[in-house]
Every structure is written in C-alpha cells, then in structure tokens.
Amino acid sequence: MSFRVVRSSKFRHVYGTGLKRDQCFDNIRVSKSSWDSTFCAVNPKFLAIIVESAGGGAFIVMPLSKVGRINPDHPLVGGHKGPVLDIAWCPHNDNVIASGSEDCVVKVWQIPDSGISRTLTDPIVDLVYHQRRVGLVLWHPSAQNVLLTAGSDNLVLLWNVGIGEVIVKIDCHPDIVYSACWNWDGSSLLTTCKDKKIRIINPRTGDIEEEAISHEGSKATRAIFLRSGLVFTTGFSKMSERQYSLRAPDHLSDPIVMVELDTSNGVMFPLYDPDTNLVYLCGKGDSVIRYFEITAEPPFVHYISTFQTPDPQRGIGMMPKRGCDVNSCEISRFFRLNNSGLCQVITFTVPRKSELFQEDLYPDTPGEEPAITAEEWLGGKDAEPLLISLRDGYAPSHKKELKVIVT
Template sequence: MSFRVVRSSKFRHVYGQALKREQCYDNIRVSKSSWDATFCAVNPKFLAIIVESAGGGAFIVLPHNKVGRLAADHPLVGGHKGPVLDIAWCPHNDNVIASGSEDCVVKVWHIPDGGLIKTLTEPVVDLIYHQRRVGLVLWHPTALNVLLTAGSDNQVVIWNVGTGEALVKIDCHPDIVYSACFNWDGSQLLTTCKDKKIRIINPRTGEVESEAVCHEGSKATRAIFLRHGLVFTTGFSKMSERQYSLRTPDALNEPIVMVELDTSNGVMFPLYDPDTNLVYLCGKGDSVIRYFEITAEPPFVHYINTFQTPDPQRGIGMMPKRGCDVTSCEISRFYRLNNSGLCQVITMTVPRKSELFQEDLYPDTLGDSPALTAEEWVEGKDAEPILISLKDGYKPPESKATITVTKRNILDKGGAKTGKTQNATQVPDKTLQEFADEIRKLKAMIVKHENRIRALEAEVALSKANADEDGSGGDGLNAGHALGDDEV
C-alpha cells in the first residue's frame, strides 16, 4: 500500500474568483501595440490602463469605485506624440505615475484625488535622453523620486525626478533590454536583454557584477529578484517551449530549477508577492494564471494551482498588498485585460473560517513611505523598505504634496535653482486660460457647422424641387412609351 505525503502549506488551497461584470471595468479600448508589456498598473487609489488613442499615445486612469461601462469620451492622460508602451505608479506617492512612449520621452504625471475631470496633457516633468522608443519604466523601491527607464537605444538611465536630471547612464547592453528589477533594498539591478543574457548590475556605477545566458530561445525573457536574493526567470527554450527557472546570484549560469511548461508563444510575466513568496505566471494570450510557492527546500518551486478564464488576456496588473482586503483573507488581486474591452477583477483568497486578522497571512508589508531621498541613494546609502502592519487595514492617505521639480540653471555659474516648479498657485490661472481657449474653439466650430447645415438644407431643398419637376415630366414620357408599345 502506497500513499503520497502532501506538502504542508497554508497556500495549498488558495483559490481565484472573478468578480461579476458589473464590479469590473468595461468598454476600454486596450492598446493594440505588439510591445511586450502588461499595459496595466494598479495601486490602492487608481487603476491605469494603456489605451488606443488617435494622434499620439494615452492611458486612462480610473478611481477604483468607477466600475461598470466607461463613457467613450472619458478623460485620458494624453501628452505623448507616439503610443505609450509602459506605465508605472510611484510606490511612495499613489498620485504619481510615469509613462514611457514611442516618442522617446518619459513623462511623470500627478493625478488628482478622485481621478480626472478633463484630459490631462501637462506632465509634471519630461525626462528627455533616449534616442529611440522607451519601453520600460521602473521606480526604485526605497529611494524617493528615483526612476529607471530603458529604451530601444539599448540604454538604461536612472533619473532623479525631483530635479529632472539623469543620475546614471548604464551602457552595457548590446541589444534591447526586455526587463529590469531592483532587489529588495534597491542596491542591485537585474536585467534581461535580447542577447539572451541576464545581468546583475550595480545601479550607481553601471558596472556588471555577473552575467550568464538565461534561456536559449530568441523570444523575450523576464527576470525578477525574490525577497531573499534568489532570481526567478521566464523565457523560451531553443525549441520555443516556455520555461521558468530559479537561480542564485553568485551562480547565474547554473539554474537550481529549470522547468518546461508548454509550447504557447506568449511572453510570460512573473508577478511576485514578497510577503507570501508566491509567484504568479501570466502569459500574454493565455487564458490561465498559474501560481507557485517558492520555498527553501527542494524542489524549491512548488506548483499550487491554475486559475482558468474563458478568454485570452492582453495585459494584467497586480495590486500591492496594502490594497488587498484583509477581512476576506485576500492575498492578491489582479486586473486582467481582454480583447473585448473588459478589465476583469480577480481575487486570490485563502479559505479561512475565522473573521479575525490572520497574522500568518499578513506579515508587515511594503508601505508608501520612502526609506531614502534620491540624494542619499546617490551618495551610496542603502536601506530596507519601510514596512507597515495591515492589522487595521490600509487607508490611502489624502493626496500628498504635488511632486515638485526644480531644474538647475546650467547658464547660472552660481548654480542657482530656477525653472519648472509645479506650484498649486500656478494651476488655476492656467486651467481658466485652457477652458477659455476650448470654449472659443467650440464656438468657432459651432458657427462653422451651422453655416454648413444651412448650405446643405438649401441644397436638399433645391434637389427636391428639381426632382419633383423631373418626375412629372418623366411620367408623361413613360405613358407615351406605353401607348406606342400597345399600338405596335
């Protein structure tokens, strides 16, 4: 008699559940770009989705309570001249979001509490350096206002958004950078590249600390740092089979685990929860979300379950833990985009009978306070992220102070600081002027349309009169023809 020993884990029975359609977001024109990005970014205040936009690039920002069918003329964030390729919310200010685009520019935006009432075209700051499209934006996990961008010019740039300056320019990739990820305290950077290599880089100096071939297939590879330093990757084999692997930073070329999943051709995005050590694999074009638990004992990566959906996904976003519902034992929440314009909300829950706070499911998690300033980080300081307890739930703070950008004047030898500061006092006058301009344009358009309508009405009346005259003459002619035929 044989029996199988079942591994003990509190996440063994995690199950996914899709919310009803009326609790989801509908009528969203998701971007049709072929760029391998998730097209979706979420935080406890807002949901942002890259959308199709005529004459440039745009994304939509929705407060979480704005569920249901979206109006076709809903305000956008739209200042890019080319399609938006990637977006990322600032982890330290839920009202600030960065976007990278085909127009080679990175823009940082401030979204007011409650969402947008009109289309936003004025960013807080433009970050201009890349020569080709920018397909990757990533915030530093512990330092305030530090942003990483990567473009098709093979350059990786780390910015201080507070001054609009490029702090570090990393030029060690011979081809396009597919993904980037900071480690737990932001002291190391992990990248994957089209040359099939995975690299661990010092983000302050740009020096490559170690590198190795990751997956041998030619399609896009993704890699993330796990909380305790291991590296998890997804990619393709030579035979185009999808794989995932687990590696140690000091032996990148020798994976601890390498597993082939299937032969689908969609790029797999690993979404990671550092509190539970769960990795969710979401493939582009897949109709499933697979989830695994990473542990210290073999086989290290433990398959838990698969959440099945009826339709393929175009993109996906994952809510930070502080936005999850602790009263229902929700450990993850996903926002899944499909081809029909629906953004489906999926919750992952551990079944527990008790309604008390489950401390083992909710250890202290990443908060929204930075551990360092950008200046401290540049000087060489590292710090663990500041954690918060979810025992009483998380309440998003009211809008933090608008991000202020102070650019140094390079013409001033004294180094005085001048320039583009986003002050609350400047905004009302500017807004009133914009409204006045829009009203003037609308009035001109209405007058133009009225004149055109009058001209068309006159043409229609004239055509009708001519048709009546032709009709009466034509009837007599037809009668004559009929008579002639009879006589014959």
C-alpha cells in the same frame, strides 16, 4: 506500500475568483501595440490602462470605485506624440505615475485624488535623454523619486525625478533591454536583454557584477529578484517551449530549477508577492494564471494551482498588498485585460474560518513612505522599504504633490 507526503503550506488552498462584470471595468480600448508590456498598472487608489488613441499615445486613469462601463469619451492622460509602451505608479505617492513612449520621452504625471475630469496633457516633468523609444519604466522600491527607464537605444537610465535629471547612465547592454527588476533594498539591478543574457548590475556604477545566458530561445525573457535574493526567470527553449527557472546569484549560469511549461508563444510575466513568496505566471494570450510558491526546500518552486478564465489576456496589473482586503483573507488582486475591452478583477483568497486578522497571511508590507532620498541613495546608502501593518486595514494617505526643481 507507497504514500505521498503532502507538503504543508498555508497556500495550498488559494482560490481565485473573477468578480462579476458589474464589479469590473468595461468598454476599454486596450492598446493594440505588440510591445511586451503589461499595459496595466494599479495601486490602492487608481487603475491605469494604456489605450488606443488617435494622434499620439495615451492611457486612461480611473479611481477604483468607478467600476462599470467606461464612457467612450472618458478623459485621457495624453501628451505623448507616439504610442505609450509602459506605465508605472510611484510606490511612494499613489497620485504619481510615469509613462514611457515611442516618442522617446518619459513623462511623470500627477493625478488628482478624484481622478481626471478632462484630458490631461501637462505632465509634472518631461524626462528627455533617450534617443529611441522607451519601453520600460520602473520606480526604485525604497528611494524617493528614483526612476529607471530603458529604451531601444539599449541604455538604462536612472533619474532623480525631483530635479528632472539623469543621475546614472548604464550602457552595458548590446541590445534591447526586455525587463529590469530591483532587489529588495534597491542595491542591485537585474536585467534581461535580447542577447539572451541576464545581468546583475551595480546600479550606481553601471558595472556588470554577473551575467549568464538565461534561456536559449530568442523570444523575450523576463527576470525578477525574489526577496531572498534568488532570481526567477521566464523565457523560451530552443524548441520555443516556455520555461521558468530559479537561480542563485554567483551561480546564474547553473539554474537550481529549470522547468518546461508548454508550447504557447506568449511572453510570460512573472508577478511576485514578496510577503507570501508566491509567483503568478501570466502569459500574453493565455487564458490561465498559474501560481507557485517558492520555498527553501526541493523542488523549491511548488506548483499550487491554475486559475482558468474563458478568454485570452492582453495585459495584467497586480495590486500592491496594501490595497488587498484583509477582512476576506485576500492575498492578491489582479486586473486582467482581454480583447473585448473588459478589465476583469480577480481576487485570490486563502479561506479561513476565523474572522480575526490573520497574522501569518499578512506580515508587515511595504508602505507609502520612502526610506531614503534620491541623494542618499546615490551617495551609497541602501535601505529596505519601510513596512506597515495591515492589522487595521490600510487607509490611503493624502499625498503632497510632487514638486520638481529643474535647475
């Protein structure tokens, strides 16, 4: 007599739903760049997408309420002299976004609450140091104004955007850095590199604390820190099969789990929700989003389900939890770009009968207030992100403008 023990998890039934076309964004000229970036960044106020533009690089920013067909002459954020490769919203100010470009410059922009009515070409600050194209921009999770950038010059730089200066230079990678991720309190940095290694780095000194081969394949790997401190990676085997792995710091070279998924050739982006411990795998060129729950018991990475879409994806953005609709038990929302210029909105919900606030689905989540200043962080202080309750929903604050004091 055999029987299967069904694992009890509140996320066993997570349902993805694609919104109707009139609730999505349409007619977007998504960038044709072959760079492995998600091309899309979203927060509770705005959606930003890297687009094709004549004479330089640009991205488009739309208030989330402006769904439907986008005018071909919609104003752009465009001051770069080369294609934009990566964009990232500041976690502590929903009106501030950073962009990295082939022109070697990183720009930080202030977007008005109402969106932009004409093309924006004046950033708040230009961050100039990289000698080659900048393909990665990433904000610190809890320290104000700390921005990480990585370029094809193999450098990882940390900036204090408030003064427009490099505060740490990390020069320990022999090749291009594919991805970077902060741990939960921003005291440690995880990178993947073209030399197939993942590295855990002390971000204040730039010293490597641990390194290991992540995946044998030569295509791009990505790695993220989970809230528990474990490391989740995606990459390729020698036979070009796509894989994911789960590893523990101090034992990076010995994966807890290594699973082969398929033989598709698109780079997989792991998008992570630290509140629920769910990881969503979205591959470039895939027409599916797979999602998994990470737990402390074997097999540790539990496959939940696959959301199927009719067309392949070019890019994807994930909404921070404070932008999700708690009344409909929405636990995540994605903005998915396809080749025909549609940005489809996909919501993932856990069906519940009760109308009440679901405490277990919505633990307190990172809010907009930074926990520490850039100076405190550089001085050695670490702090976890300041959390807020979503019990009464989330109301975006009217943020002060970012002021840059250039010395």
